[in-house]
Amino acid sequence: MQYENEMKIEFMSKSQNEAFARVVVAAFVSQLDPTLEELSDIKTAVSEAVTNAVIHGYENGPGMIYLACRLEGNETYIEIQDKGKGIEDIKQAMEPLYTSKPELERSGMGFTVMETFMDVVEVRSIPGEGTTVYMMKRLHSV
Amino acid sequence: MNVVCTMEKRNMIIKIQGEIDHHTSEALREKIDKAYERYNAKNIIFDFSEIPFMDSSGIGVIMGRYRNSSQKGGQVAIVHLQPQIERVFQLSGLYKIIHRYETIDEALKMLQ
Ligand SMILES: Nc1ncnc2c1ncn2[C@@H]1O[C@H](COP(=O)(O)OP(=O)(O)OP(=O)(O)O)[C@@H](O)[C@H]1O
Numbered sequence: 001m002q003y004e005n006e007m008k009i010e011f012m013s014k015s016q017n018e019a020f021a022r023v024v025v026a027a028f029v030s031q032l033d034p035t036l037e038e039l040s041d042i043k044t045a046v047s048e049a050v051t052n053a054v055i056h057g058y059e060n061g062p063g064m065i066y067l068a069c070r071l072e073g074n075e076t077y078i079e080i081q082d083k084g085k086g087i088e089d090i091k092q093a094m095e096p097l098y099t100s101k102p103e104l105e106r107s108g109m110g111f112t113v114m115e116t117f118m119d120v121v122e123v124r125s126i127p128g129e130g131t132t133v134y135m136m137k138r139l140h141s142v
Numbered sequence: 143m144n145v146v147c148t149m150e151k152r153n154m155i156i157k158i159q160g161e162i163d164h165h166t167s168e169a170l171r172e173k174i175d176k177a178y179e180r181y182n183a184k185n186i187i188f189d190f191s192e193i194p195f196m197d198s199s200g201i202g203v204i205m206g207r208y209r210n211s212s213q214k215g216g217q218v219a220i221v222h223l224q225p226q227i228e229r230v231f232q233l234s235g236l237y238k239i240i241h242r243y244e245t246i247d248e249a250l251k252m253l254q
């Protein structure tokens with residue numbers, strides 16, 4: 001059966017909204033009856049991308065974060081965008097353990113977590129303009 | 143998030159109730175470090191039984207506490223991991239430096 005649904009929200013770049021964002025996405029995806037494991041994979045990946053927008057994109061300063069989620073058949077597409085500082089070297093940024101902020105006790109594992117928990121992770125970024133993370137997960141429970 | 147630190151000799155047992163992300167990790171870090179100094183603790187045991195969610199921010203918190211405790215010759219252990227967090231742990235390579243036990247009693251027995 002063909003299924004389709006979509007939602008978009010925007011919220012301020014504040015650490016309080018990390019939990020908000022992952023809960024909203026989980027609530028939206030729940031209509032597909034995912035397993036608990038699939039749901040927690042998605043929540044963790046969303047948390048990573050939103051946290052990166054807050055810490056790295058806007059460097060804990062003001063800004064808006066744009067989140068879109070689309071359900072298509074058994075596929076969940078998630079897009080998380082900031083209009084912050086952008087990434088110079090995306091390949092390096094996605095390497096496990098690479099972090100530009102070790103002084104904040106970051107471990108450099110955010111992108112690795114996203115890539116492990118989702119089926120597809122793509123990053124587009126322009127220095128000075130911002131970053132968009134595209135992710136897709138196929139739900140086997142559907 | 144609720145954090146309770148209790149001492150058992152020089153082992154500090156940290157029981158956290160709530161989710162660990164970037165937002166909650168700042169207060170968590172501060173609470174742990176204060177208690178660690180005040181009680182002159184050496185080893186740290188994290189009780190994960192009431193932590194339903196943790197992302198890579200938690201990895202940073204645990205690595206940082208590992209650094210502090212190794213300076214005092216101490217060790218870090220975790221008990222009662224939930225499956226979601228177990229997978230974040232496996233990815234992070236934390237098991238190379240952190241011990242995992244089934245119960246607090248077992249951790250207390252193994253840590254010197
Ligand atoms: N939205 C973003 N805007 C600008 N830079 C980013 C963004 N997301 C990631 N980066 C860069 O990519 C690096 C790696 O990100 P990743 O999430 O893997 O690790 P981290 O955030 O540094 O640490 P962790 O996620 O483990 O706490 C970051 O240190 C940062 O330099």
Ligand SMILES: [Mg+2]
Pocket residue numbers: 048051052109110111198
């Ligand atoms: Mg990150």
